[in-house]
Amino acid sequence: MRARPLRRFAALAPKAARAVAAAAALLLGLTAVAVPLGADSAPFHLALGGPAPKVANVAELRAFLDELEAQEFMVYEASALEGYYQWRGREPHFVAPFARFGNDLRNRRDYAALIERWRGHVPDSTLALRLELHHRAFLQSRADPQLVIALGDAQNALQDSVNAFHYRVRGEAKTLTAVTETMVNQSDRGLRRDAFLALSQGAEAHTAAIVHCMELNDRIGREEGFRNGAEAGLVFTSLTREQVLRDLDAFERGTRPIMLALVARAQRDLKIDRVEPWDLDYWMHLQETAGGDDAWPRAPGLERMTALMKDLGFQPDSLPIDTRVWDVPTGGITFPIRPPFEARLLTNPFTGSNFYETLFHEYGHSLNAVLTDAHLSPIFLLGDETPMSEGLAECLGHFAYDAHWLERAAHVSPDKARRLEQVGRLQLLLWLRRSIALNAWFEVTAYGNLHANLDSLYAVAYRRFVCVELPPGRFFGYRDLFGTGPLYFQSYLYANMIATQLREAMRAQWQSPDLSREPRVAGWLTRFMFAPGGSVPWPEKVRRATGSPLGTAALTRYLAGAMPSRDGRSSP
Numbered sequence: 034m035r036a037r038p039l040r041r042f043a044a045l046a047p048k049a050a051r052a053v054a055a056a057a058a059l060l061l062g063l064t065a066v067a068v069p070l071g072a073d074s075a076p077f078h079l080a081l082g083g084p085a086p087k088v089a090n091v092a093e094l095r096a097f098l099d100e101l102e103a104q105e106f107m108v109y110e111a112s113a114l115e116g117y118y119q120w121r122g123r124e125p126h127f128v129a130p131f132a133r134f135g136n137d138l139r140n141r142r143d144y145a146a147l148i149e150r151w152r153g154h155v156p157d158s159t160l161a162l163r164l165e166l167h168h169r170a171f172l173q174s175r176a177d178p179q180l181v182i183a184l185g186d187a188q189n190a191l192q193d194s195v196n197a198f199h200y201r202v203r204g205e206a207k208t209l210t211a212v213t214e215t216m217v218n219q220s221d222r223g224l225r226r227d228a229f230l231a232l233s234q235g236a237e238a239h240t241a242a243i244v245h246c247m248e249l250n251d252r253i254g255r256e257e258g259f260r261n262g263a264e265a266g267l268v269f270t271s272l273t274r275e276q277v278l279r280d281l282d283a284f285e286r287g288t289r290p291i292m293l294a295l296v297a298r299a300q301r302d303l304k305i306d307r308v309e310p311w312d313l314d315y316w317m318h319l320q321e322t323a324g325g326d327d328a329w330p331r332a333p334g335l336e337r338m339t340a341l342m343k344d345l346g347f348q349p350d351s352l353p354i355d356t357r358v359w360d361v362p363t364g365g366i367t368f369p370i371r372p373p374f375e376a377r378l379l380t381n382p383f384t385g386s387n388f389y390e391t392l393f394h395e396y397g398h399s400l401n402a403v404l405t406d407a408h409l410s411p412i413f414l415l416g417d418e419t420p421m422s423e424g425l426a427e428c429l430g431h432f433a434y435d436a437h438w439l440e441r442a443a444h445v446s447p448d449k450a451r452r453l454e455q456v457g458r459l460q461l462l463l464w465l466r467r468s469i470a471l472n473a474w475f476e477v478t479a480y481g482n483l484h485a486n487l488d489s490l491y492a493v494a495y496r497r498f499v500c501v502e503l504p505p506g507r508f509f510g511y512r513d514l515f516g517t518g519p520l521y522f523q524s525y526l527y528a529n530m531i532a533t534q535l536r537e538a539m540r541a542q543w544q545s546p547d548l549s550r551e552p553r554v555a556g557w558l559t560r561f562m563f564a565p566g567g568s569v570p571w572p573e574k575v576r577r578a579t580g581s582p583l584g585t586a587a588l589t590r591y592l593a594g595a596m597p598s599r600d601g602r603s604s605p
């Protein structure tokens with residue numbers, strides 16, 4: 034289905050770190066002898082495999098956390114590099130053993146016990162937050178370490194298989210990107226249909242491995258004391274399963290009229306009896322290219338992005354960001370190799386606004402990483418929870434179809450720029466309903482009973498969120514993120530609530546309708562969002578920057594204007 038699939042911020046942080054574990058026996062020192070801290074002026078050393086220290090006061094607690102976080106950060110940095118090589122197709126790589134090493138650290142029950150003893154008993158709010166983040170990170174130590182290690186290994190094997198997988202369409206081998214591009218660009222409806230049906234090949238190949246990962250994740254979550262794997266995973270985003278289901282439901286009902294109008298319009302314009310899943314992206318492509326010109330040619334993409342970033346007040350020429358167009362089995366992916374000193378991004382060679390949106394989105398992740406305050410404790414350098422990290426990426430991504438920017442960068446008339454922005458908003462609506470809300474609802478619901486018929490559940494979800502019937506067959510298994518990045522999908526819905534609320538707030542605070550030429554954007558985002566990294570919880574960042582808690586109002590307003598009126602001017 035359409036691309037704009039998933040743009041993932043690869044962070045070892047919470048979830049990948051769970052991927053882990055083996056030599057736990059070596060490190061687990063439950064019976065270890067406590068050693069005193071700070072006996073002399075030498076720096077405290079947390080010995081590998083040694084006992085947990087005896088921590089008698091706040092100064093010793095700080096020394097312990099500083100050393101522990103440096104070790105965790107070492108695994109994070111090394112894993113980010115290995116992950117990058119894995120996605121570039123380099124072999125052999127060491128993603129799995131590095132993940133096992135990281136999980137050995139997070140599986141230590143003696144460290145977890147030490148953290149629990151101090152949690153809630155320190156006066157300093159920054160130290161309290163560090164303890165809180167460690168508390169969550171060490172939840173996995175409550176589960177059988179072998180399960181945690183098994184999950185990490187299974188996720189890594191699945192990722193390798195997905196990266197190497199090729200689909201066959203009419204005898205030709207194609208990457209996932211090529212398959213989705215066929216559904217966007219191909220006027221031959223039969224060929225689009227064959228491309229869509231080919232997606233079930235990925236599902237056939239990976240469904241068993243995905244369900245295996247989900248089951249392991251579920252068992253670990255239950256052993257940690259949660260009702261199921263979904264509850265356990267959502268803790269890392271400060272959300273609950275009930276809240277996510279409620280918000281998905283509200284979003285679905287609120288945007289259903291626009292979705293139904295979109296499907297009806299596609300049916301009329303394409304002169305077909307019934308809209309099928311392989312028709313929507315092609316119809317969207319026709320809207321983007323109406324009038325003959327493509328406002329989003331791929332060739333000048335990087336140049337246009339650099340110019341935009343300068344207009345926003347960033348200094349892209351001196352930022353340590355490596356940007357590469359590379360065919361990956363997702364939209365794009367950013368590796369914050371070493372915040373704030375280096376970030377690398379891979380973005381797909383898509384067509385149209387999708388290419389620009391994904392490129393800007395990934396660049397937003399990279400800005401977030403390299404503009405973090407270098408002096409933060411290492412645990413805060415790992416960045417925000419996913420609703421905010423994706424929200425900041427989307428905040429930049431929305432510029433890809435910003436009418437003011439299009440007018441200037443693509444040299445189109447103000448009227449055409451407005452129409453193209455509407456198409457962009459429609460693309461966002463379709464993506465949020467079909468790629469995000471549908472999958473999030475399916476995943477969070479599935480954890481209620483992993484033994485239910487998941488193919489049927491997916492078909493029900495597809496009908497509800499896409500308002501189009503899925504053909505018979507297996508499809509959910511081509512979304513490998515259910516296995517490789519559990520409980521990630523819903524982040525993008527909250528991300529778009531954040532992105533629209535931040536953009537509205539900037540426009541209102543400066544009374545500046547055209548953000549694309551507003552050099553205060555860089556300073557504002559850096560001060561409120563990028564610099565503090567994980568040291569300020571994301572709901573608080575939103576309140577500080579916008580004066581209000583996160584809500585749905587801005588996103589609703591943004592999407593309400595998506596559907597062009599029937600009377601013509603806005604419709605090709």
Ligand SMILES: [Zn+2]
Nearest residue numbers: 040041042426
């Ligand atoms: Zn992202």
